[in-house]
Structures are given as structure tokens and as C-alpha cells.
Amino acid sequence: MTSANPLANKSEAWSALFSEPVDELVQRYTASVGFDRRLWRADIDGSLAHARMLAAQGIIAAQDLADIERGMAQIAREIEAGTFEWKLELEDVHLNIEARLTQLVGDAGKRLHTGRSRNDQVATDIRLWLRGEIDVIAGLLEQLQRVLVDQADRHADVVMPGFTHLQVAQPVSFGHHLLAYVEMFSRDAERLADVRRRVNRLPLGAAALAGTSYPLDRERVARELGMDGVCQNSLDAVSDRDFAIEFTAAASLVMVHVSRLSEELIVWMSQPFGFVALPDRFCTGSSIMPQKKNPDVPELARGKTGRVVGHLMGLLTLMKGQPLAYNKDNQEDKEPLFDTVDTLRDTLRIFADMMAGLSVRPEAMEQAARRGYATATDLADYLVKKGLPFRDAHETVAHAVKTAIGRGVDLAALTLDELRAFHPAIDADVFDVLSLRGSMAARALPGGTAPAQVRAQVARHRQRLAG
Numbered sequence: 001m002t003s004a005n006p007l008a009n010k011s012e013a014w015s016a017l018f019s020e021p022v023d024e025l026v027q028r029y030t031a032s033v034g035f036d037r038r039l040w041r042a043d044i045d046g047s048l049a050h051a052r053m054l055a056a057q058g059i060i061a062a063q064d065l066a067d068i069e070r071g072m073a074q075i076a077r078e079i080e081a082g083t084f085e086w087k088l089e090l091e092d093v094h095l096n097i098e099a100r101l102t103q104l105v106g107d108a109g110k111r112l113h114t115g116r117s118r119n120d121q122v123a124t125d126i127r128l129w130l131r132g133e134i135d136v137i138a139g140l141l142e143q144l145q146r147v148l149v150d151q152a153d154r155h156a157d158v159v160m161p162g163f164t165h166l167q168v169a170q171p172v173s174f175g176h177h178l179l180a181y182v183e184m185f186s187r188d189a190e191r192l193a194d195v196r197r198r199v200n201r202l203p204l205g206a207a208a209l210a211g212t213s214y215p216l217d218r219e220r221v222a223r224e225l226g227m228d229g230v231c232q233n234s235l236d237a238v239s240d241r242d243f244a245i246e247f248t249a250a251a252s253l254v255m256v257h258v259s260r261l262s263e264e265l266i267v268w269m270s271q272p273f274g275f276v277a278l279p280d281r282f283c284t285g286s287s288i289m290p291q292k293k294n295p296d297v298p299e300l301a302r303g304k305t306g307r308v309v310g311h312l313m314g315l316l317t318l319m320k321g322q323p324l325a326y327n328k329d330n331q332e333d334k335e336p337l338f339d340t341v342d343t344l345r346d347t348l349r350i351f352a353d354m355m356a357g358l359s360v361r362p363e364a365m366e367q368a369a370r371r372g373y374a375t376a377t378d379l380a381d382y383l384v385k386k387g388l389p390f391r392d393a394h395e396t397v398a399h400a401v402k403t404a405i406g407r408g409v410d411l412a413a414l415t416l417d418e419l420r421a422f423h424p425a426i427d428a429d430v431f432d433v434l435s436l437r438g439s440m441a442a443r444a445l446p447g448g449t450a451p452a453q454v455r456a457q458v459a460r461h462r463q464r465l466a467g
């Protein structure tokens, strides 16, 4: 019964302990190789660091290490070339690679798993893989911010109606509006950097759950893998996936921000607004209505936000009932995590390109601001400067707006005499504050919408993004 080796042939029993092979449907049900094979490079890197440490500690021979290194190099080549034969019977990426290694180099391959379990191995693999993906996503988030900062710079002087309750509120600079998203994405980047610190810890050495009696040098493995330290409790190391959950939470927030931007783009592109246009390569037509150009990309991004938020809920729910330590439930962490990464990466890539190509229609924005009595607050502030209490000024301007609405004109279209009828303190200089640009330029405090402030913020962001 020496052939009862779990890596030998899974049409046989798992080990000497089992009296029959695994049921075929159960085999498919429990296998993860269909999706976790994408962890292969992290799996090999982790195994090599483990093997080098085993050799340095005298746990395996130098020749075993050399064989393992040679075998792994060949496996990496096979996987890259697409010639590696992934076997469902071997369940997951870990057993597939280990079995091939043993096939290639014999006993050295069987020694690799000394002092290790798939439990600490898989936790290590996911962390290594996720760390790399976080770095890619961080780069894309920066790229998107740069694009938005450039657009903000270009459109610092463009007046658009700022909204509250989607009702025209006050004139704001379109650049200022875009920089609001830069603030959101910069916080998202901070959150990801913070998550990365907790992802980048080494579970190896925890073995199945209790640690191992071999004299492993965990710090050495951590150093070789570029990790910031080792997980300090073996039970925790193999069982918690909070690092994946908090990554997905951070990813959900990025998507929520993208989704809000998407919603605005969709509204801005609609005919009644006509504020912006997206490059044709980001739009699609209709099969029946020849005039249509639809903002499919922002709509899909808004839709895909639901799916990423769903993955967050899925992962939280996956974790909540698990007793310590490892449970097979955790195999279910991968598909939601992978899909979150893929969705976020593609979305950020597309948005950086799309926002760079956004064209802006300043006349449409300005016209919309004018239609909405966006400078009413400025008239009230003007009266306050002439000595009226703010509440009285507010009421006086409400009368003026009512009259203007009745006549179907903007406040600035009323004559000085007409305006003076609402309050005698009104003088000819009132027309400065009734202009959209005057209103915008007056909000020059830090964080305000004045074009000068927008340019100062653009400079600050450029410095931050260059550093």
C-alpha cells in the first residue's frame, strides 16, 4: 500500500486511511484548481523561499534544494508556455505544482512540504498575490488622479451649476468639481496603502494550525518574500481572511466613488444637460434608435459597483461563523477576491483613458447655471455687506427671485430700478455679484471654488502625485 500517496493518482484513495476514491461530483465540488491556478507564481515563490530556508536550517540537503529550484524553474516555464497539465484530481494549485515537482525531481519534491501545510501555504499565496495586485491598482489610481487633475487645470475657469438635491444651487468651477473626485481617490489610495501593510505579513510557519516542531526561520522567509514581518499567532495566521475583506472594503469604496462619477457623467451626457461628451470609443449605439449614443461604460461601472459590494458582503458572511482555525469554507474567498481585483483594475484603467478624452461644453454648463438663479446667495451676501441682517436679506432676495421667475428672466436681467424696488441699498455695483464668474471668484478661501483656488489645489495635487 505504498502507493497511497495523495499526490500520486487521485483516482485512487486519498491515503491509506481511505477505503474508496472520492466521489466524482465531490471531486469537482471540492476542487479549486479551476480558479486558484492564477496563484501559481506566488505559490512557487513561497515554496522556493520555504525550501531555501529549510536548506539553510539543515532540514533538507543542499542537493534537495538544488533539485527543487531546478524543478520549479521548469514548472514556471511550463505554466507560462501553457503546456502545464492542470489536473482536477489534484484539487488545487498547491497539489498540482507539488505533484509535478515530485514527478520531475523525485524525493526532493516530496521533502518540500516539510514543516508546512496547505493551510499556511494558501494564506501566504493569497497575501503575496494580493500585495502585487494592490501595487498595480495603486498605480492605476494615481493615473486616474493625474488625468482628473489635468482636466481640472484645463477647466478651472469653466462655470457650471453646482447642485444640492440636484437643484441648481451655486455656480462652481468644473475644475473644482473634478477635484472633489481627486480627493476621494486620494483617500482611496491611502486606504489601500494601509491595507497593504496588514496584507504583507507571513503566515508560513503556522503549518496546519499549531506551528511546527521543525526549527524554521520564519523571519528569513519573510525577508526573502519582501514581507514586513511574520504573523504572530499560528491559529490566526491560517484562519483569518480579514486582510482580503478589508481590501474588498477599500475596493468597494473606490467603486462607490467611480459609481458616483459615473452617475454624473450619465446625467451630464443626457440631452437636457449636454454638459460633456465621451469619446465615441467609450460609447455604443442602439440597434433600433439611430440617434442614440449611450454611455455604456459609466453605466456598467455603476452596475459593477453592486457586484464588488456584493463580494464584500459575501466575504464577511463567509467568515462570520467559522470556528478557529482553518476551515475549507476559506477556499470560497478566492473567486470574490479575484473578481474584485479584476473589476477594479479594468474599471480604473478604462476610467483613466475615458476621463482623459472627456470633452466639455462650457456654454451648456454656463447656460444651465444662469437658468437656475445660482447667484441668489450672492445677492443676499451683498445686502448683508450693506448692513442688512442675513435673514432679512434672504427674504428680500426670495422676493426678487419670485419676480424674476414670473418674468422668465435671470436676476441679472432685471434693471437697477427694478432691483432697487426690493431694497434701496442696492446700487449699480450689484451687477458684479450677480455675474456667475464674480460669484465663483469670490469663494477664494481654501477649499473654495474660485479658479485661483482650483489652480492652487491643482499645484498641490501635482506635487503630491509626483512624490
Ligand code: ARG
Pocket: 032, 036, 092, 118, 119, 122, 326, 328, 330, 331, 332
Ligand atoms: N485549496 C485550499 C484553499 O483554498 C487550500 C488549503 C486546503 N487545506 C486543507 N486543509 N484542505 O483553502
